[in-house]
Amino acid sequence: MNESPDKQIANMEEGIALPRKNGELVFEAPWEGRAFGMAVALNENGEYDWSEFQNLLAAEIADAEQGHDSSTYYERWLASLEKLLLDKGMLEADELEVRTTEYASGERDDDWHD
Amino acid sequence: MSGQHHREPEPYPAIRTKAIESLLIEKGIFTGDAIDAKVQAYESDIGPMNGAKVVARAWVDSGYRERLLANGREAISEMGFADNQGAELVVHENTQAVHNVVVCTLCSCYPWSVLGLPPTWYKSFAYRSRAVMEPRKVLKEFGLELDDSVEVRVWDSNSDIRYMILPERPDGTEGMSEDELIELVSRDSMIGVGKAKTPAQVS
Numbered sequence: 325m326n327e328s329p330d331k332q333i334a335n336m337e338e339g340i341a342l343p344r345k346n347g348e349l350v351f352e353a354p355w356e357g358r359a360f361g362m363a364v365a366l367n368e369n370g371e372y373d374w375s376e377f378q379n380l381l382a383a384e385i386a387d388a389e390q391g392h393d394s395s396t397y398y399e400r401w402l403a404s405l406e407k408l409l410l411d412k413g414m415l416e417a418d419e420l421e422v423r424t425t426e427y428a429s430g431e432r433d434d435d436w437h438d
Numbered sequence: 439m440s441g442q443h444h445r446e447p448e449p450y451p452a453i454r455t456k457a458i459e460s461l462l463i464e465k466g467i468f469t470g471d472a473i474d475a476k477v478q479a480y481e482s483d484i485g486p487m488n489g490a491k492v493v494a495r496a497w498v499d500s501g502y503r504e505r506l507l508a509n510g511r512e513a514i515s516e517m518g519f520a521d522n523q524g525a526e527l528v529v530h531e532n533t534q535a536v537h538n539v540v541v542c543t544l545c546s547c548y549p550w551s552v553l554g555l556p557p558t559w560y561k562s563f564a565y566r567s568r569a570v571m572e573p574r575k576v577l578k579e580f581g582l583e584l585d586d587s588v589e590v591r592v593w594d595s596n597s598d599i600r601y602m603i604l605p606e607r608p609d610g611t612e613g614m615s616e617d618e619l620i621e622l623v624s625r626d627s628m629i630g631v632g633k634a635k636t637p638a639q640v641s
Contacts, residue, residue, distance in 0.1 A: 329480050335488075338520045342480075344550070349480055355452040358459055361473035364480065369468065399451050406458065415461055423457035427448075432460075 332374050333364060340382050343397050356398035363405050372408060380404040488519045489552035489602060490623035493634075494616045497607045507531060510602060519551050525597065527552070531604040532630065537588050538603050539577065539630030541569035542595040549600035553628055560629065570594065580631040603630040610637055 336342060342360075343350045351357040367374045381404040388395050395403075409415040426432035463470060492514055496503035506513040510527030514520070527549055530538040542548065543566050548556040559565050568576050573590045577583070584590065593601040605627035611619060614637070621640050626632035 334480065335518070337518075341520070349477075351477075353449075353452065355449075355455040357477045358473060359451075359455050360480070361476040362455075362459060362462065362468070364476040365468045365472050366462075368476070371467070402451050402455060402458075406454070409458065409462075414465070414467065415458065419461060420457055423461055424454055427453045427456050428450075 330364075330367070330374070332378075333367070336378065340378065340385055352396070352398070356401075359398055359402045359405060363401065366409075366414075371414065372412060377404060377408055380407055486553045486623075486625035486628065487620075488514075488517075488554075489549070489625070489628045490620045492517060492519070492552055492602075493604055493623045493628065494619035496604055497611075497619055498616050503531075503604070506604065514552055525549075526599045527602060528593070528599055529602050529604050530591070530593065530630075532606050532633075534606070535587075535589060536591060537577075537584055537630065538591045538593060538601075539569060539573055540593050540595060540601040540603060541566060543567070543570060544594075544596065547595035547597055547600060549595075549602045552602055553625060557625070577631060580626065582632055603628050605630075605632075605634040608634050608636045 334342070349360070351360070363377055366372060367377065381401060384400040384404045384407075385397075387393075388400055406415075406420070410417055410420075423432070459470070459473070462468060492506065495517065496506050502513065502516075505516070506529050510529040511525075513529075514527060525547075532538055542560075546556050546561040548560065550556070565576065570592050573592050574584060577590070595601055605623065607619075608622060611622065622635045622637070624632055624635060627634045
């Protein structure tokens with residue numbers, strides 16, 4: 325393995341820690357793995373500091389728990405990622421909505437493996 | 439890359455993730471392959487290094503050693519290592535008189551927050567069944583021959599209790615710093631199928 329994991333991501337504190345089973349990361353669906361990989365790749369590219377993402381994630385989890393929201397860990401992860409990308413100007417809200425609608429309607433359909 | 443032509447509506451987060459990924463790829467921010475590589479790198483991300491730090495601390499700090507043996511879970515969390523599956527961590531100390539070894543006969547329960555992912559042999563049927571029946575023979579196959587006077591204790595892990603072994607501090611390490619001592623602590627020594635390395639074995 326030539327990619328070495330970043331300890332601050334691997335060992336996030338309890339409460340916001342990555343879901344695991346006997347040490348291995350657990351992804352309930354392929355998109356969860358993609359959302360995880362994107363956040364990590366952006367951090368390693370230097371697009372943001374991991375603490376920025378981590379703070380958003382912690383806030384997202386706290387909000388969800390306070391509101392007794394039944395969203396999953398990676399749904400909260402995805403919401404945090406989206407916020408950060410919009411904040412950083414790496415994505416525009418409009419284009420994201422358009423693209424989401426295209427995928428939802430089947431108008432756009434890539435060879436996504438899942 | 440398998441065909442996915444059955445048309446079940448995808449959940450919103452899956453669609454949203456696709457939308458984000460496709461836009462970022464178009465903008466040249468990353469490639470799809472780079473994301474695959476990240477996911478793979480983290481699937482086995484925690485090495486036995488956390489456990490080695492715990493052992494080295496216990497060797498140099500007798501107060502820490504006592505806390506570790508009294509309540510492993512609290513003691514590892516002191517060092518920032520949490521077991522977020524909520525299992526207890528029981529630490530047994532190997533001495534000249536008693537040698538402890540860990541197994542999980544039922545499945546592969548393992549103190550991964552300190553030791554990383556279990557090695558393949560730990561999960562093998564042979565190890566799981568034989569470690570309890572004939573521990574001395576199994577240890578010998580790992581290259582560890584114990585004198586008959588040494589008592590061998592085998593600890594069977596389960597989903598509530600994980601075990602880690604505090605290996606004996608090797609001779610000739612009196613002047614070594616905590617950081618240097620970390621290098622001596624192998625994964626196998628914390629499972630109990632080996633001893634900590636000697637300074638000569640490391641250099």
